[in-house]
Amino acid sequence: MRDLFGAELRWFQHIEETAHRVFQRHGYGEIRTPILEELEVFKRSVGESSDIVNKEMYQFTDKGGREVVMRPENTAGVVRAAIQHKLLTSNDPVLFYYIGQQFRYERMQAGRYRQFWQIGAESFGVATPESEAESLLMLYSFLQELGLKQLRFSINSVGTPASRPAFHAAFRAFFAERADRFCEDCHRRIESNPLRVLDCKNERCQAALEGHPVITDHLDEASAQHHARLKALLTDLSIPFEENPRLVRGLDYYTRTAFELLSSDLGAQSALLGGGRYDGLTKHLGGPEVPAFGWAIGLDRLAMVLQQIHGEASFTPPALLIPLGDRAATAALKLARQLWDAGVALQLETRGGALKKAMASANRLGIQTVLILGEGELDGGTVTVKHMATGEQESWPLGEMASKLASH
Numbered sequence: 504m505r506d507l508f509g510a511e512l513r514w515f516q517h518i519e520e521t522a523h524r525v526f527q528r529h530g531y532g533e534i535r536t537p538i539l540e541e542l543e544v545f546k547r548s549v550g551e552s553s554d555i556v557n558k559e560m561y562q563f564t565d566k567g568g569r570e571v572v573m574r575p576e577n578t579a580g581v582v583r584a585a586i587q588h589k590l591l592t593s594n595d596p597v598l599f600y601y602i603g604q605q606f607r608y609e610r611m612q613a614g615r616y617r618q619f620w621q622i623g624a625e626s627f628g629v630a631t632p633e634s635e636a637e638s639l640l641m642l643y644s645f646l647q648e649l650g651l652k653q654l655r656f657s658i659n660s661v662g663t664p665a666s667r668p669a670f671h672a673a674f675r676a677f678f679a680e681r682a683d684r685f686c687e688d689c690h691r692r693i694e695s696n697p698l699r700v701l702d703c704k705n706e707r708c709q710a711a712l713e714g715h716p717v718i719t720d721h722l723d724e725a726s727a728q729h730h731a732r733l734k735a736l737l738t739d740l741s742i743p744f745e746e747n748p749r750l751v752r753g754l755d756y757y758t759r760t761a762f763e764l765l766s767s768d769l770g771a772q773s774a775l776l777g778g779g780r781y782d783g784l785t786k787h788l789g790g791p792e793v794p795a796f797g798w799a800i801g802l803d804r805l806a807m808v809l810q811q812i813h814g815e816a817s818f819t820p821p822a823l824l825i826p827l828g829d830r831a832a833t834a835a836l837k838l839a840r841q842l843w844d845a846g847v848a849l850q851l852e853t854r855g856g857a858l859k860k861a862m863a864s865a866n867r868l869g870i871q872t873v874l875i876l877g878e879g880e881l882d883g884g885t886v887t888v889k890h891m892a893t894g895e896q897e898s899w900p901l902g903e904m905a906s907k908l909a910s911h
């Protein structure tokens with residue numbers, strides 16, 4: 504877990520502002536759910552067999568004896584909230600986005616944190632490929648507005664729970680022929696959750712998968728049409744993508760589309776975001792059966808990529824107003840108030856003391872414009888302005904401060 508401030512936080516703020524603007528333009532509304540949720544919410548959604556639930560949750564018993572968890576992801580909370588507030592009972596689409604911190608007790612690695620931030624969007628109530636194209640287009644615009652250029656989605660279809668047994672049978676037969684080449688975890692997965700073998704991180708397993716049966720060859724007719732339609736829409740919209748037959752979302756309630764986006768700036772293995780269709784989840788969490796599609800992007804990683812592309816987020820410290828003496832201190836507070844109310848950015852020196860000390864601070868803080876208000880200035884109705892880069896000094900009438908600072 505880390506503290507965020509300075510240049511890095513400025514990237515966070517820029518990303519968040521862009522997210523609010525782009526998502527609201529698409530008709531999505533923000534949702535903020537609590538950081539603590541009942542354990543059951545994640546057991547039933549993320550799944551008891553997942554690493555997140557098994558090893559990575561900050562989980563404890565609260566003073567009322569409830570088993571609670573600091574959320575490791577936000578989809579489950581959004582679905583829980585949508586059910587609780589009966590938002591899924593009509594046939595109308597429900598479109599939400601969120602920005603929030605998530606907690607996972609992960610192994611320490613570069614770019615991997617135990618408190619990290621995700622931005623995500625979820626749409627409920629629409630099962631069409633058009634709704635997926637719309638959501639992906641929104642995501643694509645968001646990333647483009649942030650200045651990311653090398654974007655290419657990886658997509659796949661995992662079919663439906665009904666069509667999956669056909670693939671499982673073909674895949675288990677393939678696995679059995681070369682079982683000795685797979686890791687122990689994969690031997691467990693092939694029994695409990697065969698799709699998960701496909702995204703095993705072990706390089707030997709990935710090599711052993713060469714020539715494996717492909718899920719999209721075993722889709723039911725409707726899923727195959729859905730997948731073809733989504734690909735046609737993405738092509739028409741000039742959204743770059745490639746098919747990745749090893750991209751899976753391994754739980755039962757995931758249906759059809761799965762996708763992710765890798766960023767070359769983060770190294771080969773690092774996903775920037777992931778998402779897909781999860782038509783079965785609302786029912787699984789005790790609500791009505793409603794189709795759903797969503798994704799989550801890592802804000803920490805996105806900020807890292809932006810910093811690599813654009814360098815430090817630009818920031819100009821505001822002008823600093825330094826009063827000299829008690830009378831000037833009162834006048835400076837009043838002047839600063841007028842300027843703040845007029846929307847001018849200004850920092851006020853409130854320590855009192857010598858000008859020399861205040862000027863030395865201004866230098867260290869990188870302040871470019873220093874405004875000095877002393878007895879002489881007060882009597883003359885002016886402020887002395889010092890431009891730090893050139894050392895030049897001039898005198899501005901008090902009445903013109905707002906306009907001069909705004910155009911400065």
Ligand code: AMP
Nearest residue numbers: 614615616619774775776777800801804
């Ligand atoms: P997931 O919820 O695991 O599908 O992750 C979605 C995105 O969240 C990933 O692509 C990462 O960008 C980000 N993410 C997940 N875990 C972490 C973490 N521990 N630290 C930083 N970012 C993370």
